[in-house]
Amino acid sequence: MKILTLIFLICVACYTPLLASEERGTGDLGVVVERADGSLQVIESTGNTLLGRIEGLGDLSHASAVFSRDERYAYLFGRDGGLTKVDILQRKIVARTIQSGNSIGGAISQDGTLVAVSNYEPGGVRIFNATTLAPVADIPAVYGDGKQSKVVGLVDAPGDRFIFSLWDAGEIWVAEMKNPHKPVIHKYKNVGVQPYDALITPDGRYYIAGLYGEDGLVLLDLWNPDKGPKRILGDYGKGQQKLPVYKMPHLEGWAIAGKRLFIPAVGRHQVLVVDTDTWSEVDRLDVHGQPVFVMSRPDGRHVWINFAFPNNDTIQIFDTQEMKLVKTLQPGKGVLHMEFEPRGEEVWVSVRDIDRLQVYDTESFKQVAEWPALKPSGIFLTSRAHRIGL
Numbered sequence: 306m307k308i309l310t311l312i313f314l315i316c317v318a319c320y321t322p323l324l325a326s327e328e329r330g331t332g333d334l335g336v337v338v339e340r341a342d343g344s345l346q347v348i349e350s351t352g353n354t355l356l357g358r359i360e361g362l363g364d365l366s367h368a369s370a371v372f373s374r375d376e377r378y379a380y381l382f383g384r385d386g387g388l389t390k391v392d393i394l395q396r397k398i399v400a401r402t403i404q405s406g407n408s409i410g411g412a413i414s415q416d417g418t419l420v421a422v423s424n425y426e427p428g429g430v431r432i433f434n435a436t437t438l439a440p441v442a443d444i445p446a447v448y449g450d451g452k453q454s455k456v457v458g459l460v461d462a463p464g465d466r467f468i469f470s471l472w473d474a475g476e477i478w479v480a481e482m483k484n485p486h487k488p489v490i491h492k493y494k495n496v497g498v499q500p501y502d503a504l505i506t507p508d509g510r511y512y513i514a515g516l517y518g519e520d521g522l523v524l525l526d527l528w529n530p531d532k533g534p535k536r537i538l539g540d541y542g543k544g545q546q547k548l549p550v551y552k553m554p555h556l557e558g559w560a561i562a563g564k565r566l567f568i569p570a571v572g573r574h575q576v577l578v579v580d581t582d583t584w585s586e587v588d589r590l591d592v593h594g595q596p597v598f599v600m601s602r603p604d605g606r607h608v609w610i611n612f613a614f615p616n617n618d619t620i621q622i623f624d625t626q627e628m629k630l631v632k633t634l635q636p637g638k639g640v641l642h643m644e645f646e647p648r649g650e651e652v653w654v655s656v657r658d659i660d661r662l663q664v665y666d667t668e669s670f671k672q673v674a675e676w677p678a679l680k681p682s683g684i685f686l687t688s689r690a691h692r693i694g695l
Contacts, residue, residue, distance in 0.1 A: 331376035334393055335644065335686035337655060337662060338368045338381075339679040345381070346662070346678055347393050348653070350646045350686065353664045353674035357396045363387040363403075369410045369683055372690035373435065374417040379685070380435070382411040388422055390438055393687075400438040404431050412461040412694075419485055421459060421467045428453035430469060432485060441485045448474035458503025458514050460694040462527055470500035470514045477514060477525055477534060496523045496534045501571075505694035506581075507561060513537075517571060524584060537584045541570065541577055562605030562625040569596035569610075576610060578628070588628055593619050598642065602667055603649035607631065611640045620654070622670070632670045636663050644684035655681035 334356075337346040345359040362368075364385035371380050378399065381389040386405035391398055406426035413420050419441060420433045432442040446454040454473035462468050467480045477496050481489040498518025505512050512525045521539035526532060560567035565587070566579040576599050578588035594616030601608050610621045617640055622632040639658030646652070651673065654663045657680050664674035689695040 329394070331394065331687050332647075333687075334376065335653075335684065336370055336379050336391075336393060337653075337678060337681050337685075338365050338370070338683040340365045340368065340657070340682045341680035343383075344679065345379075345391065346676075346681070347396055348662075348684075350651070350653070353651070355662075355676050355678075359391050359393075359396050359398065361398060362389050362391075362401075365682070367409060370685040371411060371413040371420070371695070372685070372687050373413070374690055376687035376690045379687075380411065380413065380420050382408050382422055384408065386424070386426075388420065388433060388438060390435075402433075402438050404433070404440075409455075409457060410459055412459050412467055414461055414467070414482060415463055415465045415693075419465075419482060421461075421480075423456040423459035423469055425455045428455055428473075430456055430459065430467065430480065432467075432482070432488070442482075442488050444478075444480060444488060444490065446471050446474070446478070448476060457501055460503060460505045460512065462505060462512070463509040463693065466527075468503075468505065468512050468525075468527075470496075470503055472499055472501065475500065475518075477512070477523070479525075479527075479530065491530065493525065493534050497521065497536065507693060509693040511581075513566075515568070515571065520571075522568070535584075538568075538577065538579065538586055541586060560599040560601045560608055562601050562608065565625060567599045567601065567608050567625070569599050576608075576623075590623055590628065593621050593633070600643055600645065601625070602652075603645055603647065607667070609643050609652065611643060617641075634665070634670065636672075637661065641682045642684050644686055646686065647688040653684045653686075655684055657681060 333349050333351045335348045343362045343365050347356040363383045367384045369382050379391050386403050386408050388404050389401040405424040408422050408424045411422040418435050420435050422431050429445040446456050454471035456469050457472050459469040465482045470477050477493040479491040497516040500514040501517040503514040510528050514523050522537050523534045524537050525534045564581045568577045576590040580587045594612035596610050597613050599610050608623050618635050618638045620634040624631050637656040637659040641657050642655045644653045652665050662676045662678045666673050
């Protein structure tokens with residue numbers, strides 16, 4: 306009997322998730338948003354397992370996360386205006402504040418001391434102390450005759466700067482945070498109609514905003530900001546009728562491979578390939594549907610693409626050297642997000658409509674793990690803590 310009891314305890318130890326009180330590093334951890342339940346799954350990518358859930362996080366229907374520089378804390382930006390700091394080792398809420406009526410994303414400063422939140426309602430950007438979530442500064446996005454704009458495309462940049470776009474105003478603002486209580490704001494006006502999202506290149510030099518209201522993108526060289534924004538790819542859709550847009554494309558995936566940038570086209574079943582020396586279009590990839598995320602494997606050899614409804618059961622993988630389709634996967638309805646492990650050997654995929662998390666080997670394209678999750682969406686690994694703009 307004692308032998309059987311010992312065997313049972315050994316088996317339980319092998320399969321029980323790590324307790325929150327046990328010591329461990331954070332480099333292989335991450336969080337998965339469970340959008341319908343206002344919760345997070347804490348995951349680890351060494352054994353591809355779930356460690357536990359954090360609940361009580363509000364409306365996470367369009368939630369994103371950034372991490373403290375020690376990778377222990379995640380900051381969640383909820384659609385209900387909630388900003389929540391969670392301890393992913395202890396799997397608990399540390400602090401939470403409702404800072405607006407409707408927020409759309411956020412960023413953490415280069416030095417890790419400030420968290421910024423971009424807002425739809427009432428608009429503008431609010432800055433908080435990363436340790437306590439105490440308010441530090443408020444930047445109303447006021448334009449024209451006193452109107453307040455929705456803010457999108459908020460990223461961090463070198464020099465403790467935050468950069469963001471004003472959807473309604475068609476402007477890009479750069480906030481210098483050397484004195485956090487008195488931000489210095491540089492405004493670039495008339496950049497284009499309805500900037501909807503943005504990315505910053507991995508070296509932190511170029512901020513690129515997509516335009517929903519017209520074809521093309523706008524680029525700001527942060528090494529030479531006095532030159533102002535420059536329009537690029539202004540003719541990519543000229544003379545073509547746009548298809549319906551069921552879900553806005555996202556630019557923040559850093560789909561850069563070598564000197565090529567891969568960008569989802571708005572209202573097209575295409576991905577644009579851009580030369581980053583000349584910022585001109587050099588190729589197009591015809592794809593399965595309206596692309597949402599175009600993400601490059603960390604080594605840049607492949608880009609993985611998911612799609613908006615009704616083609617959201619599919620992932621396509623393209624070789625960035627040959628510009629050819631190498632694999633089509635069909636994980637299930639509602640593929641919302643992909644996240645590569647830091648060195649790119651595996652990728653996590655959220656499949657909302659079948660309540661599953663899946664992990665794929667990026668060489669063989671075989672599924673290597675699967676776990677249940679409640680309407681999963683965004684996947685964020687702690688390695689993002691050390692990357693500009695994520």
